[in-house]
Amino acid sequence: xxxxxxxGNVWSTKKLDKISALRLLLIQPMGDDLKPAGNxxxxxxxxxxxxxxxxxxxxxAPAMQAFTKDELIPIDAVVVGIADNLEMAAEVAGKKK
Amino acid sequence: xxxxxxxGNVWSTKKLDKISALRLLLIQPMGDDLKPAGNxxxxxxxxxxxxxxxxxxxxxAPAMQAFTKDELIPIDAVVVGIADNLEMAAEVAGKKK
Amino acid sequence: xxxxxxxGNVWSTKKLDKISALRLLLIQPMGDDLKPAGNxxxxxxxxxxxxxxxxxxxxxAPAMQAFTKDELIPIDAVVVGIADNLEMAAEVAGKKK
Amino acid sequence: xxxxxxxGNVWSTKKLDKISALRLLLIQPMGDDLKPAGNxxxxxxxxxxxxxxxxxxxxxAPAMQAFTKDELIPIDAVVVGIADNLEMAAEVAGKKK
Amino acid sequence: xxxxxxxGNVWSTKKLDKISALRLLLIQPMGDDLKPAGNxxxxxxxxxxxxxxxxxxxxxAPAMQAFTKDELIPIDAVVVGIADNLEMAAEVAGKKK
Numbered sequence: 001x002x003x004x005x006x007x008g009n010v011w012s013t014k015k016l017d018k019i020s021a022l023r024l025l026l027i028q029p030m031g032d033d034l035k036p037a038g039n040x041x042x043x044x045x046x047x048x049x050x051x052x053x054x055x056x057x058x059x060x061a062p063a064m065q066a067f068t069k070d071e072l073i074p075i076d077a078v079v080v081g082i083a084d085n086l087e088m089a090a091e092v093a094g095k096k097k
Numbered sequence: 098x099x100x101x102x103x104x105g106n107v108w109s110t111k112k113l114d115k116i117s118a119l120r121l122l123l124i125q126p127m128g129d130d131l132k133p134a135g136n137x138x139x140x141x142x143x144x145x146x147x148x149x150x151x152x153x154x155x156x157x158a159p160a161m162q163a164f165t166k167d168e169l170i171p172i173d174a175v176v177v178g179i180a181d182n183l184e185m186a187a188e189v190a191g192k193k194k
Numbered sequence: 195x196x197x198x199x200x201x202g203n204v205w206s207t208k209k210l211d212k213i214s215a216l217r218l219l220l221i222q223p224m225g226d227d228l229k230p231a232g233n234x235x236x237x238x239x240x241x242x243x244x245x246x247x248x249x250x251x252x253x254x255a256p257a258m259q260a261f262t263k264d265e266l267i268p269i270d271a272v273v274v275g276i277a278d279n280l281e282m283a284a285e286v287a288g289k290k291k
Numbered sequence: 292x293x294x295x296x297x298x299g300n301v302w303s304t305k306k307l308d309k310i311s312a313l314r315l316l317l318i319q320p321m322g323d324d325l326k327p328a329g330n331x332x333x334x335x336x337x338x339x340x341x342x343x344x345x346x347x348x349x350x351x352a353p354a355m356q357a358f359t360k361d362e363l364i365p366i367d368a369v370v371v372g373i374a375d376n377l378e379m380a381a382e383v384a385g386k387k388k
Numbered sequence: 389x390x391x392x393x394x395x396g397n398v399w400s401t402k403k404l405d406k407i408s409a410l411r412l413l414l415i416q417p418m419g420d421d422l423k424p425a426g427n428x429x430x431x432x433x434x435x436x437x438x439x440x441x442x443x444x445x446x447x448x449a450p451a452m453q454a455f456t457k458d459e460l461i462p463i464d465a466v467v468v469g470i471a472d473n474l475e476m477a478a479e480v481a482g483k484k485k
Contacts, residue, residue, distance in 0.1 A: 001315075001333040001367055003301075008185035010100075012153060014144055015178030016163060024098075024153070026183060028129075031330040032319075038330065039128040039135065042098040042153050042180075047305055051186040056303060056315070056333050058365045061158035061255060061352035061449060066307060066365040074155045074163040074177050076098055080365050081306030083333075086317060088299035089342040105282035107197075109250060111241055112275030113260060121195075121250070123280060125226075136225040136232065139195040139250050139277075148283040158255035158352060158449060171252045171260040171274050173195055202476035204391075206444060208435055209469025210454060218389075218444070220474060222420075233419040233426065236389040236444050236471075245477040255352060255449035268446045268454040268468050271389055292412075292430040292464055294398075322427040323416075329427065338402055347400060347412070347430050349462045352449035357404060357462040371462050372403030374430075377414060379396035380439040 002057040003030040003083060006049050010042050018073045025049065025079065027057060034086075043077035056081040099154040100127040100180060103146050107139050115170045122146065122176065124154060131183075140174040153178040196251040197224040197277060200243050204236050212267045219243065219273065221251060228280075237271035250275040293348040294321040294374060297340050301333050309364045316340065316370065318348060325377075334368035347372040390445040391418040391471060394437050398430050406461045413437065413467065415445060422474070431465040444469040 008026035022044045031037025034054075041057075046066050049055050058066060058080045066078040105123035119141045128134025131151075138154075143163050146152050155163060155177045163175040202220035216238045225231025228248075235251075240260050243249050252260060252274045260272040299317035313335045322328025325345075332348075337357050340346050349357060349371045357369040396414035411433045419425025422442075429445075434454050437443050446454060446468045454466040 003317075003331065003333055008183055010153065010180050011182040011184065012178035013181050015153070016143060018162070019177055024178075026100075026185065029330065032327075036129075039126065040100065042100060046307060056301065056306070058367045060367050062355050062363070062365045062367040064159050064162070064365075065309070065355070065363045072159070072162045074159045074161075074175065076155045076157050076159040078365065080310055081303035081315075083301050084304050085302040086299055087302065088317065105280055107250065107277050108279040108281065109275035110278050112250070113240060115259070116274055121275075123197075123282065133226075136223065137197065139197055161256050161259070169256070169259045171256045171258075171272065173252045173254050173256040202474055204444065204471050205473040205475065206469035207472050209444070210434060212453070213468055218469075220391075220476065230420075233417065234391065236391055258450050258453070266450070266453045268450045268452075268466065269389070270446045270448050270450040294414075294428065294430055320427065323424075337404060347398065347403070349464045351464050353452050353460070353462045353464040355462075356406070356452070356460045369462065371407055372400035372412075374398050375401050376399040377396055378399065379414065 001080065002059065004028055004055055004057050005030060006051055006053050006055055007040070016074065019075060022075065027055065041077055043079050044075045045079045047079055047082060049079050049082055054083040055079045056083055098177065099156065101125055101152055101154050102127060103148055103150050103152055104137070113171065116172060119172065124152065138174055140176050141172045142176045144176055144179060146176050146179055151180040152176045153180055195274065196253065198222055198249055198251050199224060200245055200247050200249055201234070210268065213269060216269065221249065235271055237273050238269045239273045241273055241276060243273050243276055248277040249273045250277055292371065293350065295319055295346055295348050296321060297342055297344050297346055307365065310366060313366065318346065332368055334370050335366045336370045338370055338373060340370050340373055345374040346370045347374055389468065390447065392416055392443055392445050393418060394439055394441050394443055395428070404462065407463060410463070415443065429465055431467050432463045433467045435467055435470060437467050437470055442471040443467045444471055
C-alpha cells in the first residue's frame with residue numbers, strides 16, 4: 001500500500017451512479033523520509049480521514065474489497081487506514097543514508 | 098484514481114467487438130499543481146466528458162466495473178466522473194511548497 | 195489503455211501451452227506528441243495489427259477479457275484496436291505547450 | 292515480485308475491520324545491486340519478517356491470495372517469503388556492468 | 389508482458405506454503421535496444437528458463453493463470469515463455485533512432 005497525505009477533496013456532480021455516495025480525497029503519495037513523491041491521486045475514503053493526515057492507501061483490484069456493497073465498484077484507490085505512527089529501526093534507517 | 102484532462106478523441110475502425118460501442122478519449126494525466134505529468138493515455142468515456150474538462154479516471158481491473166454489460170470487457174481505463182472542483186487545505190497545500 | 199506502435203514480432207518456441215496459439219508483438223508505447231516513451235513491451239495481437247501501425251493496448255487483468263476462450267490465460271497486454279486517427283482539440287493541445 | 296528490505300512498522304488504530312488483524316510493515320524496494328530504489332511501501336506480513344531482512348513482496352490482485360480468509364481483503368502488497376540468498380551467475384551479472 | 393533476462397535465483401526457506409514448490413528467478417527487465425531498464429524483479433519460472441536467457445514475463449493478476457493448481461496463488465510475475473528471436477522491421481526500428 002502507499003503512504004500518502006490527505007491534501008484536499010474532489011467534488012464531482014457528474015459521475016457514475018456506482019460511486020455517487022463516496023467521499024473522494026486528493027492524496028499526495030509519500031516517498032523516502034516522508035517527503036512528497038509522485039503525482040497527486042484521487043482516493044475514496046472509507047475511514048474518515050482528515051486534511052493533513054497520513055493515510056494508508058490500497059490500489060488496484062484489492063481496493064474494490066474495501067467496500068461492503070453487493071457489487072464491485074470502479075474504484076482503484078481507497079484509504080484503508082490512518083497511519084498514527086511509523087516506527088523505523090535506527091540501524092536499518094541509518095543504512096538508507 | 099487519476100486526475101486527467103480530456104485532450105482528444107481516438108478513432109478506431111478495426112477493434113474488438115467487445116469494445117466497439119465505446120467512445121475512446123485521449124487523456125493527459127495531471128500531477129502536482131494540476132500540471133500535465135506522465136504519458137497520454139486512452140480511456141473509455143462513461144460520463145460524457147468534453148474536451149478540456151478535468152476528469153477522474155479509474156484504471157486496471159476496477160475499470161471493468163464501470164460498465165453495465167453482462168460480460169467483462171478488455172478496458173483498463175475509464176472516465177468515472179468529471180472533477181468540478183478541487184478543494185485543497187491552505188495549510189496542507191502550503192506544506193507542499 | 196496505452197497508445198503504442200508495433201515495432202516487431204517475438205518468436206518463442208518454448209512457452210506455456212495456454213498462450214501457444216497467440217501472435218506476440220513487440221510494441222513501443224507512445225508518450226506526448228506521439229513520441230516513443232517508456233520500455234518496449236510484448237503484447238498479444240487480437241486484431242491483426244501490422245508493423246508500424248499505431249495501436250491501442252489494454253494491460254493488466256482486463257487484457258484477459260480480450261480472448262474468447264473458456265479459461266483465463268496469463269496475458270497482461272493485448273492489442274484491442276488500431277488507432278486510425280487521433281483528434282486533438284487545438285485549444286486544449288495548445289495548452290500543453 | 293519485488294525484492295525489498297523491511298525498514299519499520301506502521302501503526303494504525305483507525306483502519307478497516309477487514310485488515311485490523313494484520314501486521315503492517317514499512318518496506319524499501321531494492322533495485323540493481325541491492326540498493327534502495329523507489330518509494331517506501333506498506334506491506335502486510337504473512338511470514339514473520341524482521342527488521343532489516345530482505346523479503347519477497349507480491350503486489351496487486353495476487354496479494355489477496357496470500358490470506359486464508361473466506362473473503363478477499365483490501366491489501367495490495369504482502370510479504371510472501373524471506374530471501375535468504377540471491378544467487379547470480381557471474382557471467383550474466385558481469386554483462387550488467 | 390515484459391522482456392527480461394534471467395540473472396539469478398532467489399532462495400527462500402521461510403515462505404508461504406502456497407508458493408513453496410515454485411522456482412523463483414531474479415530477472416532484469418529490458419528496455420529499448422535490449423538494454424537493462426528498471427529494477428530487478430523476482431518471477432516464478434514455469435518454462436524452465438536458464439541463466440542469461442531472454443524471457444517473456446507476465447505480471448499482475450494474469451500471472452496467476454500460469455499455474456494449473458485448483459486455487460489461485462500469490463504470485464504477481466511469472467516467466468511464460470523464452471524469447472528465441474526478436475524480429476524488428478528495419479523501417480520501423482529506424483524511426484526510433
